[in-house]
Amino acid sequence: MTIKDVARAAGVAPSTVSYVLSGSRKISAETGDAVRAAIAELGYHPNAGARSLRSTRTNVIALSLPLPSRGYLPVGGRFMYGLSEAAREHGHDLLLITAGDGGSGLERVARSRLADAAVLMGVEMEDPRIDAMRGLGLPVALLGRPADEAAAPWADLDWAAAAALAVRTLHDSGHRRIRYLATVEADIRTRRSYSVRGIDGARRAAAGLGVSAPVHPSSPDPAELARRIDALLAAPDPPTGLAVQHPAAIPGILRHLSRRGLEVPRDVSLIAIGNFPEDLGGLDTTRIELPVPEMSAAVTRLAVAAASRSDSEAPDPGSGILIPPRLTRGGTLAPPR
Template sequence: MATIRDVARRAGVAPSTVSYVFNGSRSISEETRLRVQEAVDALGYHPRASARTLRSSRTQVLALALPRAAGLQDSVDGRFAIDVSDAANALGYDLLLTTSQDKAGGLRRVALSGLADAAVLMAVDMEDARIDVVRELAFPAALIGRPADENALPWTDLDWEEAAALAVGELAAAGHREMVYLAPGESEVRGRRSYALRGIAGAHRGARTTGAAVTVVHSVNDPGRLAHRLGALLGDRTDLGAGGPPTALIVQHPSAHHHILTSMTAAGLRVPEDLTVVLIGTLPGDPSSRRLPRIELPVETLATEVTRLAVAAAEALREAGGRSAEASTRLLAASVGHLLIRPVLLPGTDPLGR
């Protein structure tokens, strides 16, 4: 069966343009409209009207689309689920949780079921397939995550790129010249997960701006493998290389935070005497990261904002008679409140400056 992306490819336009032709939410040239219509006719594509029909009455339910693999526990996902539920209840909505790893298919089932008025989407990819589903079905949704097409849907997110660049900049200002950036796992990067790519981009930008050497490596979920990888990278102090050993480790992988200090101890390193560790994306109040400089993930603020955006999208769709509303966004700045970084002491330096 043809999809909206197939129509867009044949017509030589973006999927959003096809959506705009269907719902009339933006002005489209006659030439473009005709190309889209020819592609629709050639492919036999029919926009789904059933979702609009099923949503003719309110359910007062929001769906939280949180793809996850069976058996994996993630405290970040759990915290978001609770805070989105609280925010939804405050606005008079119940919460329906869907965890299908088939992100587009799972959302399509929810949209066509008529069980929810709108959806909150997590685990956002840069080019997220669920955006096409939302456009095709005119199903209101908002994202916790910043897609490549920032005008596609309402979204909110921490400024991961700025957070990483800020961490590198603060470390460089404290005298650190050799750093390691522990990014999310390779599967997150291959899947083009937004927060992962933007964090890595920020680390590279911070390196260019400060002139510091920043080595990007990928995390792993297994604590033993993580300790081995960090030990191999940081533990051998005999071969320092031209630039010397890394004096700072920046950690973006949320699930790795709990294992970092244990891994450092296993590598024979003292924190912060031998190595300064900075965390990005920790949960507020997490006792395992309290003693380390960090940029916290504002979970409650993000959950409250995305819920408000999803409800507003549902209301706007009703008022517009089924036409999609303009996307609104909110990018949260990285807070420097907890980035208290100890200045690096070079060999032979008196800590009192004498």
């Protein structure tokens, strides 16, 4: 089942079938209809290998996944769905590249021309993958905002604004003893963008409000996290408001507070940053949700644009798309007693 079969069935030349498919040439209505009818009847789909060999376009986007940090995994799954559907809307498929093969995966994809562009997930402030791909001719789009915002096109939730919104909302509600529970240490250490920017946003917001909001890293180990919360509560000025950027930890934190006899929001208020309602299992939490569909659509658009730019050798405008945070009211926020 090749383009020749379609051409024979429609009574035209193979090249005419190709032109009907690509739309890059004016075709008479009758010819076009005959070709389309033959394609539909035979169920013809162009051979992907032949097409990519000839045209140097694969219609595939590679997704470079970070090493699965324990806190990040459930989020990764949503993005894979979101990105895959967004890619389809642009006529592309999504190829998964795990960091498991030592970062060489992306280079392999670039050199063997398996994809037209790559979306990088788990972006670090200074992400080595950006420079690595520059020389290899694989355009990238970042799901995360790097330190050098002109290094590559990127899309991200405005984590700094999200953290600031959480701190400001607690402050507006009357809280003065606020703590910022950041992402897990591993993410801070590797300078994951959402991690660094969240902390930064929280600190700036606190400074702007003239309030103190010390930052504490979270832990993937619930028992260890519980110990840290105990330490906070045992301090001379225990917090009345918590902003938490570690989504997976929310249920455990609420359980621990309740075990300690603290009622939320009567004794402690809490705002969750960057999570999904589903992951909260019915907990009615005041929160800033992670806008996965918007982020997926935005970064995919950038990746597709970068891929076609690489055809025309046009310079990379280095655009960034910042998605503003939105607060969802829930039952974990109240004025301090």
